[in-house]
Amino acid sequence: MTNDFSNEWKPQTALVHGGTQRSQFGETSEALYLTQGFIYESAEAAEARFKGEEPGFIYSRYANPTVDMFEKRMCALEGAEDARSMASGMAAVSAALLCSLKAGDHVVSARALFGSCRWVVETLMPRYGIEITLVDGKDMEAWEDAVRPNTKLFFLESPTNPTLEVCDIAAIATLADSIGARLVVDNVFATPLQQKPLELGAHVVVYSATKHIDGQGRCLGGIVLSDKQWIDENLHDYFRHTGPSLSPFNAWTLLKGLETLPLRVRQQTETAGKVADFLAEHEKVSRVVYPGRKDHPQADIIARQMKGGSTLVCFDLKGGKDAAFAFENALSIIAISNNLGDAKSLVTHPATTTHKNLSPEAQAEAGIGAGTLRLSMGLEDSDDLVRDIAQALDAA
Numbered sequence: 001m002t003n004d005f006s007n008e009w010k011p012q013t014a015l016v017h018g019g020t021q022r023s024q025f026g027e028t029s030e031a032l033y034l035t036q037g038f039i040y041e042s043a044e045a046a047e048a049r050f051k052g053e054e055p056g057f058i059y060s061r062y063a064n065p066t067v068d069m070f071e072k073r074m075c076a077l078e079g080a081e082d083a084r085s086m087a088s089g090m091a092a093v094s095a096a097l098l099c100s101l102k103a104g105d106h107v108v109s110a111r112a113l114f115g116s117c118r119w120v121v122e123t124l125m126p127r128y129g130i131e132i133t134l135v136d137g138k139d140m141e142a143w144e145d146a147v148r149p150n151t152k153l154f155f156l157e158s159p160t161n162p163t164l165e166v167c168d169i170a171a172i173a174t175l176a177d178s179i180g181a182r183l184v185v186d187n188v189f190a191t192p193l194q195q196k197p198l199e200l201g202a203h204v205v206v207y208s209a210t211k212h213i214d215g216q217g218r219c220l221g222g223i224v225l226s227d228k229q230w231i232d233e234n235l236h237d238y239f240r241h242t243g244p245s246l247s248p249f250n251a252w253t254l255l256k257g258l259e260t261l262p263l264r265v266r267q268q269t270e271t272a273g274k275v276a277d278f279l280a281e282h283e284k285v286s287r288v289v290y291p292g293r294k295d296h297p298q299a300d301i302i303a304r305q306m307k308g309g310s311t312l313v314c315f316d317l318k319g320g321k322d323a324a325f326a327f328e329n330a331l332s333i334i335a336i337s338n339n340l341g342d343a344k345s346l347v348t349h350p351a352t353t354t355h356k357n358l359s360p361e362a363q364a365e366a367g368i369g370a371g372t373l374r375l376s377m378g379l380e381d382s383d384d385l386v387r388d389i390a391q392a393l394d395a396a
């Protein structure tokens, strides 16, 4: 039944065929197994399956054929041995962090995190007696200085939201290895195509599949990928018994999203590069941060660890909040939304939306000013998008 992926496949092939399991009907497109349970041919067969002596599905909270296809396809893309997909990116991040920790353990995390990730680290973990230290993820010495005898886990996001700063994943993974800790990387902003954290030495990689993997703004999803031993020892039981499972329907949607991921990410990255270059030349713009440009403050690390730029662009308007709001309101194709990775181009003003819970000092520390805007490039024609941005800048 299982059509195991070939390790020789390039990503574009793996994303169309990886993990496919066809039913007796030989359907072309992946089947949607919208079922909770599975029937056993005999009492003996049920016993054998529960004992793990016979392969097969038991209950969709544990595993489901459509969900299994999504996990196998993601493993093929990521070069991971095993994975568990979840109902949202946050279910995946919180499971990846909490499943291996206990009271008395210490976590070092980069400070620049997606808002909900920061809440899990900064607010939730200490409630359970887990010690945390937040560091400037760009500062290698800060990571080193934060290490304690009980440090068990490092966590980072790279590039970061919204200012697209990067962390040196290979160096942080080496530090983690030297003290027997694990590095978990939230790779959403890079996408699985532009950055391979496991190849750089990270131990666990997590995605919000809601973003580029769906890529068409439809459903939530998340996934945790690692080696089989880490999943078996840490995530397997936690996942089964806490129930963050991905709906088979959403897994099916995400599977179809994976087929077109390389085409979409390539075009969105190309457009983002063009938009970044246009913004960098504009008199109303005081700063552009784009991982594909030579003037990115960490261009050397990006050249080492990323295969391409980003589908997002961050920039500052000289006129502050008034100019940023006027710019957003004047856009006609690009819509105002905090989401990203969609086929539709989206813009957000982090200071008043995604990062409004940070104090003004914390916002400044994160590089978020009153005039900072984040663009997520979609699949529209890039000339149309540049024209839309140009006319909105006139209004700003």
Ligand SMILES: *Cc1c(COP(=O)(O)O)cnc(C)c1O
Residues within 6 Å of the ligand: 088, 089, 090, 091, 093, 114, 116, 117, 157, 161, 186, 188, 189, 208, 209, 210, 211, 220, 221, 222
């Ligand atoms: C969106 C996002 C998440 C959370 O994912 P959801 O699917 O919304 O739960 C986590 N990390 C990053 C970097 C994200 O962009």
